Amino acid sequence: MSIQKMVLELAEKAKAAAHTLPLLSTGQKNHCLLAMAEALGKKTKIILRENKKDLTLAEQAGLPRAFLDRLQLTEKTLAEMAQGLREVVQLPDPVGEVTGLWLRPNGLQVGRMRIPLGVIGFIYEARPNVTVDAAGLCLKSGNAVILKGGSEALQSNRILGQILQEALIRAEVHPGALQVVPTTDREATTELLKLEEYIDLIIPRGGEGLIRTVTAQSRIPVLKHYKGVCHIFVDQGADLTLAENVSLNAKVQRPGVCNAMETLLVHRQAAPKFLPKMIKRFREAGVEIRGCPATLKIVGGGKGIIPAREADWYEEYLDLILAVRVVKDLDEAVRHIQRYGSQHTEAIITQDYTRARQFLQAVNSSVVLVNASTRFNDGNQLGLGAEIGISTSKLHAFGPMGLNELTTTKFIVFGQGQIRS
Amino acid sequence: MSIQKMVLELAEKAKAAAHTLPLLSTGQKNHCLLAMAEALGKKTKIILRENKKDLTLAEQAGLPRAFLDRLQLTEKTLAEMAQGLREVVQLPDPVGEVTGLWLRPNGLQVGRMRIPLGVIGFIYEARPNVTVDAAGLCLKSGNAVILKGGSEALQSNRILGQILQEALIRAEVHPGALQVVPTTDREATTELLKLEEYIDLIIPRGGEGLIRTVTAQSRIPVLKHYKGVCHIFVDQGADLTLAENVSLNAKVQRPGVCNAMETLLVHRQAAPKFLPKMIKRFREAGVEIRGCPATLKIVGGGKGIIPAREADWYEEYLDLILAVRVVKDLDEAVRHIQRYGSQHTEAIITQDYTRARQFLQAVNSSVVLVNASTRFNDGNQLGLGAEIGISTSKLHAFGPMGLNELTTTKFIVFGQGQIRS
Numbered sequence: 001m002s003i004q005k006m007v008l009e010l011a012e013k014a015k016a017a018a019h020t021l022p023l024l025s026t027g028q029k030n031h032c033l034l035a036m037a038e039a040l041g042k043k044t045k046i047i048l049r050e051n052k053k054d055l056t057l058a059e060q061a062g063l064p065r066a067f068l069d070r071l072q073l074t075e076k077t078l079a080e081m082a083q084g085l086r087e088v089v090q091l092p093d094p095v096g097e098v099t100g101l102w103l104r105p106n107g108l109q110v111g112r113m114r115i116p117l118g119v120i121g122f123i124y125e126a127r128p129n130v131t132v133d134a135a136g137l138c139l140k141s142g143n144a145v146i147l148k149g150g151s152e153a154l155q156s157n158r159i160l161g162q163i164l165q166e167a168l169i170r171a172e173v174h175p176g177a178l179q180v181v182p183t184t185d186r187e188a189t190t191e192l193l194k195l196e197e198y199i200d201l202i203i204p205r206g207g208e209g210l211i212r213t214v215t216a217q218s219r220i221p222v223l224k225h226y227k228g229v230c231h232i233f234v235d236q237g238a239d240l241t242l243a244e245n246v247s248l249n250a251k252v253q254r255p256g257v258c259n260a261m262e263t264l265l266v267h268r269q270a271a272p273k274f275l276p277k278m279i280k281r282f283r284e285a286g287v288e289i290r291g292c293p294a295t296l297k298i299v300g301g302g303k304g305i306i307p308a309r310e311a312d313w314y315e316e317y318l319d320l321i322l323a324v325r326v327v328k329d330l331d332e333a334v335r336h337i338q339r340y341g342s343q344h345t346e347a348i349i350t351q352d353y354t355r356a357r358q359f360l361q362a363v364n365s366s367v368v369l370v371n372a373s374t375r376f377n378d379g380n381q382l383g384l385g386a387e388i389g390i391s392t393s394k395l396h397a398f399g400p401m402g403l404n405e406l407t408t409t410k411f412i413v414f415g416q417g418q419i420r421s
Numbered sequence: 422m423s424i425q426k427m428v429l430e431l432a433e434k435a436k437a438a439a440h441t442l443p444l445l446s447t448g449q450k451n452h453c454l455l456a457m458a459e460a461l462g463k464k465t466k467i468i469l470r471e472n473k474k475d476l477t478l479a480e481q482a483g484l485p486r487a488f489l490d491r492l493q494l495t496e497k498t499l500a501e502m503a504q505g506l507r508e509v510v511q512l513p514d515p516v517g518e519v520t521g522l523w524l525r526p527n528g529l530q531v532g533r534m535r536i537p538l539g540v541i542g543f544i545y546e547a548r549p550n551v552t553v554d555a556a557g558l559c560l561k562s563g564n565a566v567i568l569k570g571g572s573e574a575l576q577s578n579r580i581l582g583q584i585l586q587e588a589l590i591r592a593e594v595h596p597g598a599l600q601v602v603p604t605t606d607r608e609a610t611t612e613l614l615k616l617e618e619y620i621d622l623i624i625p626r627g628g629e630g631l632i633r634t635v636t637a638q639s640r641i642p643v644l645k646h647y648k649g650v651c652h653i654f655v656d657q658g659a660d661l662t663l664a665e666n667v668s669l670n671a672k673v674q675r676p677g678v679c680n681a682m683e684t685l686l687v688h689r690q691a692a693p694k695f696l697p698k699m700i701k702r703f704r705e706a707g708v709e710i711r712g713c714p715a716t717l718k719i720v721g722g723g724k725g726i727i728p729a730r731e732a733d734w735y736e737e738y739l740d741l742i743l744a745v746r747v748v749k750d751l752d753e754a755v756r757h758i759q760r761y762g763s764q765h766t767e768a769i770i771t772q773d774y775t776r777a778r779q780f781l782q783a784v785n786s787s788v789v790l791v792n793a794s795t796r797f798n799d800g801n802q803l804g805l806g807a808e809i810g811i812s813t814s815k816l817h818a819f820g821p822m823g824l825n826e827l828t829t830t831k832f833i834v835f836g837q838g839q840i841r842s
Contacts, residue, residue: 023782077810103803108793110803115785117815156810183813200815221642221816242838249840340442346754359446360833361517364536372529372836381841382531382832383523394538394829395623396817411803412781415793417663419670420802 010179014119014144017176020037021142024173026093029140032171033089036136037082039167040103044078045157050159051128056390058152062419070126071153081132084343084386088136091385094403095142098412106418112409115141118200120406121192123148123214125206128156134203135164135178138386141406144177146199150190150206151184158182180220187258193218205389208316214320225366225392227316228258228344230374233359234348235331236269242371243270243349250347250374252285256318256392259345259377263323265333268294271326275299279324287320288414294326313340330355334362343392345377366399367393424604428612431600435540435565438597442563443537445594446510447514453592457560458506460588461553465499466579466801469581471550479573491547492574502553504808507767509557512806515824516563519833527839533830535562539621541827542613542637545568555624556585556599558809561634562827565598567620569613571627572605579603602789614639616663626810630712644822646787646813648737649679649765651795654754656771657690663842664691664770665699665829671768671795673706677739679811680766680788680798684734684744684753689715696720707742718780750762755783762786764813766798778797787813787820 005377024038040047051073058068094114101111122134131147138145149157161180181188193202196219202222204214211224232250234243250261266274271294279289279299290308291299299305300364310324313336327333337346347369348359356370367377377400379387384402391397397405422430461468461596472494512625515535522532523776533706541564543555559566567791570578582601602609614623617640625635626643632645653671671682687695692715701718711729712720721727734757735837742816748754758767768790769780777791788798800822807825812818818826 003650008835022785052552074697104804108797108803113781118785163712175681196836216640219637223813223816239838246838246840360534362829364443364539367832367834369834369836372834372839373841376834376839376842377832381525381835383525384531393642395644398829408562408819410785411788411798411820413788413790413793413797415790415797417660417667418793418797420674420794 003185004182007181007188008195010146010181011119011192011195013176014146014179015176015198017144017174018116018118020174021139021144021177022095024142027233028171028173029093029142030089032139032168032173033085033136033145035165035167035171038386039163040078040082040085040132043140043163044075047078047156047159047163047189048073048075050155052164053155054153059413063152067126067152067361069130069293071156073128073156074332077129080400081129084133085136088140088386091140091403094139096405099409107416109186109414111412113412114404114407114409117406117408119146119198121146121148121220123192123202123203123204123206125150125210126153128153128160130205131157131160132164134388137386137403139177141175141403143406144194146179146181148181148189154184169218189214190217196220211350221396223389223391223397224344225258225344225390227342228260229262229314229316229340229342230264230338230345231263231333231341232261232347232349232374233265233327233330233337234267234274234322235330235348235355236267236272236354237351238267238270238274238349239351240270240274240277243274244350246347246371246373247278248281248285250324251282251287252320252377253373255320258316259374260318261322261374262315262317263325263340265325265327265336267296267330267333268326268328271298275324275326275355279305282322285320287322290321290323294323295324298326316342330358336357337363337365343367343394344390345374347372347374366390372392424606424608427604427611428602428609429616431567431602432540432613432616434597435567435600436597436619438565438595439537439539442560442565442598443516445563449592449594450511450514450563453594454510454557454560454590455594456588457556457585458503458552459497460501460584461506464584465496466578468498468499468580468584470492471576474576475574478493484573488573492577494549494577498550500697502550505554506557509561509607509807512561512689512824515828528837529839530835534833535828535830537827538827538829540565540567540619541576542567542569542623542641544623544631545611545612546571546631546827547574548572549581549661552578552581552586552601556775557822558807558827559595560598562824565595565825566599567586567602567613569602569610577604584603586625587663589639605679610635611638614641617641624810637753643812644812644814644818646679646763646765646811648763649681650683650735650737650761650763651680651766651798652684652686652754652758652762653682653749653768653770653795654686654751654758655688655691655695656751656769656773656776658772659686659688659691659695659758660772661691661695661698664695665702666769667770667792667794669702669706672703672708672743673741674796676741676796679737680795681739682743682795683736684761685736686744686746686748686757688751688754689714691748692716692719696745696747703743704742709744711742711744713746716745719747726761727789737763750778758784758786764815765811766790766795768793768795
């Protein structure tokens with residue numbers, strides 16, 4: 001069968017499933033999620049065997065250790081994936097909720113009912129755990145999902161998809177609700193991205209390259225973030241100990257993720273007192289500093305402290321590197337963020353009531369914080385219960401996306417024969 | 422200046438404005454809207470003079486009467502446009518509203534604040550009144566807008582844009598908030614659709630051809646509906662007088678619009694009694710009937726009653742033509758809608774409580790009605806206050822779009838030094 005035909009068949013099956021999923025009760029969906037969790041436990045051996053095949057090929061291809069780590073499944077990670085499914089059972093079902101029901105002058109009663117989006121295409125890189133996470137969240141929100149994982153994880157994703165689908169069928173859910181694209185061929189992705197009549201949303205997760213390719217090719221709406229160039233602005237009169245602790249956490253607690261701080265902006269009044277201690281702590285944590293001239297003037301040059309180039313302000317290092325800039329005031333900090341930022345996550349450290357409000361209003365990033373670490377841009381941390389990704393697209397979802405963000409609302413109208421005149 | 426450079430400059434100016442607009446108070450925006458309304462009144466003569474140029478060219482080009490009617494401005498339509506701006510003043514300002522503010526176990530206070538989308542590209546066909554409507558709604562929602570109207574309305578749109586922009590400047594609003602693309606060159610649209618770094622949303626309004634072209638070319642999210650193939654299902658045991666009145670209204674009150682009914686589905690138990698009278702009324706109103714075999718069997722053939730072909734079930738006639746099909750039951754009606762519909766607007770006419778609920782749940786169109794006309798799919802009619810268009814895209818907005826749909830929400834977080842561990 002041609003790739004084109006195979007992908008079309010997946011899409012048709014997904015759409016058929018999407019007509020049935022909104023009608024499932026919360027109980028039916030939860031029953032199915034538990035069956036999926038149980039199946040992962042029962043089939044651990046066969047999953048690890050298939051995963052081993054992927055690992056062997058990846059080792060032979062000489063892929064780096066960090067990559068192999070992400071690819072590898074263990075009894076522990078499988079148990080965590082099953083636990084993740086059980087946690088989704090506990091989350092409230094978004095489908096069917098009616099938000100408001102207002103009365104029009106002509107007696108029409110109008111409301112909005114939350115419904116699934118329909119069919120979601122999920123395109124991601126190496127981690128096979130995403131297969132299970134995405135399957136659980138899509139099922140609970142009543143969406144059919146087509147999963148296209150990284151080529152290096154093909155055998156792992158196929159067996160996971162097969163086991164989860166068997167659980168679906170046992171729970172009498174339409175098998176089109178969850179399908180794994182059974183090929184590594186890139187043409188499959190290209191074909192998938194054309195099927196706007198079948199697929200309602202594409203979510204890519206992975207490096208900026210993958211996301212840019214998907215966005216450029218897709219005729220279907222895409223929710224994504226390209227990168228997170230996150231800022232902290234330490235204001236004049238900030239609590240400097242708090243500023244140090246939060247800044248250190250934002251940079252070093254997990255430097256390789258999108259909500260880690262990449263640029264530190266410091267008010268010029270605060271800089272002389274704040275920067276020497278702060279940069280000493282960063283250096284002790286192994287952070288390389290790329291400083292503006294004023295920063296270097298205050299802390300001097302030396303090992304691991306080098307001048308920043310213009311390109312540094314745009315950079316998402318995802319590493320123990322930090323750009324540091326001294327700014328004149330709040331306005332200059334905001335303008336810097338507007339110019340170089342990625343609308344992902346920004347924080348102000350301040351004790352000043354007015355400037356806290358000004359920063360919250362002027363900075364339109366997906367998460368804007370006062371006196372807290374940028375690392376809190378995360379669905380679980382902000383209380384959404386689970387997260388399928390972070391969007392900086394503004395349309396539909398802006399920030400971490402939970403179950404609600406996998407739904408839309410339709411208008412429902414109750415009348416007794418109203419007509420328009 | 423090249424088209425490319427010209428469009429880029431517009432976009433840069435719009436983005437600069439978009440940084441300032443979220444900070445305007447409701448009072449400033451309302452003051453500006455009133456200044457715009459006043460300017461339209463004062464400059465009536467010059468607007469009508471420029472509109473006359475467009476009309477003369479359109480007449481010379483032999484464009485149809487209906488087209489000329491849509492293009493023509495009069496003192497009355499200008500007064501209505503000004504009145505429209507004054508009505509936007511009365512609408513609540515969506516920007517800055519915080520929906521919820523919840524407390525996390527670690528003491529973080531988390532909420533969602535409504536903010537403008539940023540820059541909106543509005544691409545539309547002949548009616549110059551859209552220029553003013555869109556300008557008003559975008560300003561009130563804090564968005565900068567770039568307007569690209571139909572080539573036949575160029576002089577009208579230029580003068581309207583110029584007058585509105587002068588009013589903006591007098592009200593001390595950034596002039597980039599409202600710009601009209603001053604050319605009929607299609608290359609301008611093509612260039613606009615590439616500028617994803619500057620423009621957050623494209624809204625096309627016009628025929629299906631325009632909308633498909635824009636969607637295919639755009640790298641920017643597009644909110645749109647291609648067409649409205651709207652259905653009414655007359656259930657077994659429906660109030661047949663109510664069914665007749667609602668169906669007649671949905672078809673003939675304004676047949677050329679997207680929320681007019683295009684296909685009537687009738688339960689086979691209701692058909693023998695309902696269809697003869699109903700179709701007589703349609704025929705008296707000049708409606709041509711394309712019936713399924715069962716329909717023709719009940720009402721006979723004859724003048725204006727012909728057999729439906731398969732293609733009729735997909736058709737958006739936008740005219741006094743109606744497809745009619747007798748169905749076995751609610752399920753068959755729902756399957757027909759899922760297969761042939763456009764997710765725009767569907768209604769059930771029923772007295773049965775259970776089937777009313779089933780229809781509301783199973784049909785996932787942007788507006789689903791019980792015992793009311795499909796013509797109510799409209800922002801004003803449903804109580805949104807104003808409408809900038811109707812979306813059947815599901816993502817971001819599904820159904821009529823008012824001021825809220827021109828905004829998004831960012832997360833705001835208040836901490837006192839929280840870090841992640």
